[in-house]
Amino acid sequence: MASNFSGVLQLTDLDDFITPSQECVKPLKLDNKQGRSVAKIQIEDDGNYFQVNQDGQMHKLEKARITLNDCLACSGCITSAESILISQQSHEELYRVLRQNKVMPSHNIEQKVVVVSLSPQSRASLAARYGLSSSDAARRLTAFFKNLGVHYVFDTGFSRAFSLLESQREFLERFSRKEEDKKSLPMLASACPGWICYAEKTHGDFILPYISTTRSPQQMMGSLVKRFFSMQQALEPQKIYHVTVMPCYDKKLEASRPDFYLRESETREVDCVITSGEVLKMLEEEGVSLNYVNPAPLDTMFNNMCDEELLCHAGSGSGGYLHHVYTHAAKQLFGVEVQEITYKTLRNKDFQEVTLEKDGVVLLRFAATYGFRNIQNLVQKLKRGKSLYHFVEVMACPSGCLNGGGQLKPVADQSNKELLQQVDELYRAERVSAPEGDARVVELYRSWLEGMGEEQAQQLLHTQYHAVEKSTSGLTIKW
Numbered sequence: 001m002a003s004n005f006s007g008v009l010q011l012t013d014l015d016d017f018i019t020p021s022q023e024c025v026k027p028l029k030l031d032n033k034q035g036r037s038v039a040k041i042q043i044e045d046d047g048n049y050f051q052v053n054q055d056g057q058m059h060k061l062e063k064a065r066i067t068l069n070d071c072l073a074c075s076g077c078i079t080s081a082e083s084i085l086i087s088q089q090s091h092e093e094l095y096r097v098l099r100q101n102k103v104m105p106s107h108n109i110e111q112k113v114v115v116v117s118l119s120p121q122s123r124a125s126l127a128a129r130y131g132l133s134s135s136d137a138a139r140r141l142t143a144f145f146k147n148l149g150v151h152y153v154f155d156t157g158f159s160r161a162f163s164l165l166e167s168q169r170e171f172l173e174r175f176s177r178k179e180e181d182k183k184s185l186p187m188l189a190s191a192c193p194g195w196i197c198y199a200e201k202t203h204g205d206f207i208l209p210y211i212s213t214t215r216s217p218q219q220m221m222g223s224l225v226k227r228f229f230s231m232q233q234a235l236e237p238q239k240i241y242h243v244t245v246m247p248c249y250d251k252k253l254e255a256s257r258p259d260f261y262l263r264e265s266e267t268r269e270v271d272c273v274i275t276s277g278e279v280l281k282m283l284e285e286e287g288v289s290l291n292y293v294n295p296a297p298l299d300t301m302f303n304n305m306c307d308e309e310l311l312c313h314a315g316s317g318s319g320g321y322l323h324h325v326y327t328h329a330a331k332q333l334f335g336v337e338v339q340e341i342t343y344k345t346l347r348n349k350d351f352q353e354v355t356l357e358k359d360g361v362v363l364l365r366f367a368a369t370y371g372f373r374n375i376q377n378l379v380q381k382l383k384r385g386k387s388l389y390h391f392v393e394v395m396a397c398p399s400g401c402l403n404g405g406g407q408l409k410p411v412a413d414q415s416n417k418e419l420l421q422q423v424d425e426l427y428r429a430e431r432v433s434a435p436e437g438d439a440r441v442v443e444l445y446r447s448w449l450e451g452m453g454e455e456q457a458q459q460l461l462h463t464q465y466h467a468v469e470k471s472t473s474g475l476t477i478k479w
Contacts, residue, residue: 089252091278097241098149112241113233116145117154117221117302120312121247122276124427125407128419129280130290134426135310139295141279144288146296154302155310156244159220160319161435163191166214166461167321168328169452171391175333183209186382186389189321191216193254194396195375196465203379204467210382213462217319218244218251219260222269223460224302226262228448238267246273247404250396259463275406304433311433316368317424318400322354322393324435326366329391330356334363343368350374350398366391371398402427 051059094114101111118141120134127137142153167189174184190196190212199207215223221244226237233240244251254260255270262269274282283290297308304311315323323341330336336356343352350370356363367389369378375394381387397403402423410419435441449457 089256089273091274091282093272094243094274095282097272101149110239113152113235113239114150114241115152115154115225115229115243116150117156117159117218117225117242117244117270119156119217119244119246120160120310120427120430121317121401121404121407121423122245122279123310124317124402124423125247125276126279126290127426128422129408129411132290134430135305135308136295137290138310139298140290140293142298143293143296144283144286144290147293148282148286150243152299152301154221154225154299155304156217156221157304157310157312158302158438158441159224160217160313161304161438161441162220162224162461163214163217163319164313164321164324164435165441165452166457167212167325170212170214171325171329172332175329175390185391186210186387187212187325187391189391189393189395190214190463191319191321192248192250192395192397192401194248194250195394197250197253198372198375198396200465201468206383207379208465208467211465213464215461215463216254218246218254218270218273219463220461221302222255222260224444226265226267226269227460228444229301237262237265240267241271242269243272243274244270245276245279247276247401247407248397249275249405251406257463276404276408277406280408304438306431306433310430312427312430313435314432316393316400317402317427318370318393318395322366322368322391325391326354326356326364329364334358336363347374347377351377362388364391365389366393368393368395370395370400372396 051061053059097112097114101114104111118138123134123138123141126132126141127134130137130140132140138153138155145153171187174181174187178185188207188211191214193216196211199211222242225242226240230237230240244255252273255268255273260269261267298305298310313320313324315321326341327338330338334356336358338356341354343354345352346367350368351374352368354364354366356365365388367378369375369392375396378387378392378394395401397405399420403420407423408419410416445452445457449460451457
């Protein structure tokens with residue numbers, strides 16, 4: 001397959017079965033046929049599949065086929081021979097822009113201002129590899145990128161505050177109209193582009209009304225950088241080259257959505273997405289160990305920090321959406337101050353439930369649903385009208401974003417479970433901050449967005465989704 005794609009489409013060498021999440025997560029519909037006896041499946045040396053019946057007869061089976069239209073880009077089936085994704089979404093593209101910047105002055109061509117936005121999950125993954133704290137890794141990565149020619153390094157923990165606050169506000173609005181709008185609840189979190197891609201392509205118009213319109217932290221940062229930051233720097237948006245470092249390959253697809261393209265400026269809000277693993281590859285190509293990079297001060301404009309240390313948000317390693325929406329809704333709707341959340345594990349550790357009860361009556365029922373097996377169960381319950389949830393934090397990867405397909409792989413003698421635990425501990429070691437407590441976020445709502453809930457905030461902090469229709473020529477997206 002790899003020979004069918006140009007070099008710019010290829011990402012990085014990946015071994016088969018990287019982590020527990022790295023199996024194909026694309027659900028396939030199987031037709032149940034009655035009356036057949038039990039048979040075995042035999043795989044020949046040439047890779048062909050045969051059904052062996054009880055009488056010994058063999059029947060060649062057609063291999064399941066999955067196209068790029070079906071692919072969720074989770075990286076589960078991407079091997080060293082099948083490294084595919086989309087053009088202009090690789091660290092080589094970042095290198096190309098940095099090289100151009102170095103030669104442009106001699107040709108009287110204006111440079112691009114290169115901005116890198118680093119996710120907390122990627123920081124934790126790289127910190128685990130080098131035995132650093134997450135904040136120390138951020139400072140050293142800031143120095144590394146700036147030594148390459150990057151101008152600014154920001155933290156998507158800052159933009160995540162907008163995602164959490166908008167999710168809180170949106171939930172209250174949906175809850176208030178639950179009686180007249182039967183699809184206002186449950187509100188399904190929208191930060192995971194793998195889940196969004198699956199919903200658009202598999203369940204279309206049925207499921208999309210349930211999904212929160214709040215942008216993910218990556219696309220919140222895209223709006224901040226290409227709209228607010230460009231205005232502050234008196235730059236046209238297209239003069240900024242914005243790169244995000246993410247734990248997930250699906251983020252490349254998210255950045256390429258037409259919804260996040262600024263037509264008036266002919267530029268994307270996020271120009272390039274690279275994974276944690278691609279940053280490691282850059283370090284290796286430069287012959288640099290993060291341990292020996294002298295730390296640089298963090299850029300303060302878009303960083304969630306206190307006393308030179310980066311802050312995190314409470315809740316899961318996937319952003320804490322359930323935690324923040326639940327505690328906010330409990331206080332605003334029922335006057336309950338939630339001090340500690342007790343999670344009840346249901347089918348497995350990736351399906352957990354939280355309830356708020358008073359006098360034996362359930363006031364709120366929230367869930368966290370990770371991995372497509374659990375997601376399918378959730379969707380089927382919705383279709384049967386049996387879902388009792390008000391809000392669900394949905395993530396495509398088992399164990400969530402800290403276990404994303406773009407995260408670093410275990411080193412020798414290290415298990416996937418051990419690495420994930422180490423990354424989780426580093427992620428949670430940062431001091432917790434409340435999104436509503438960030439004075440700069442509050443000020444941006446006042447000055448830039450004209451207030452929470454106003455038209456400007458709705459336009460710049462929310463998005464829309466598009467059902468995919470089947471056609472005779474394949475899959476067609478309704479834009």
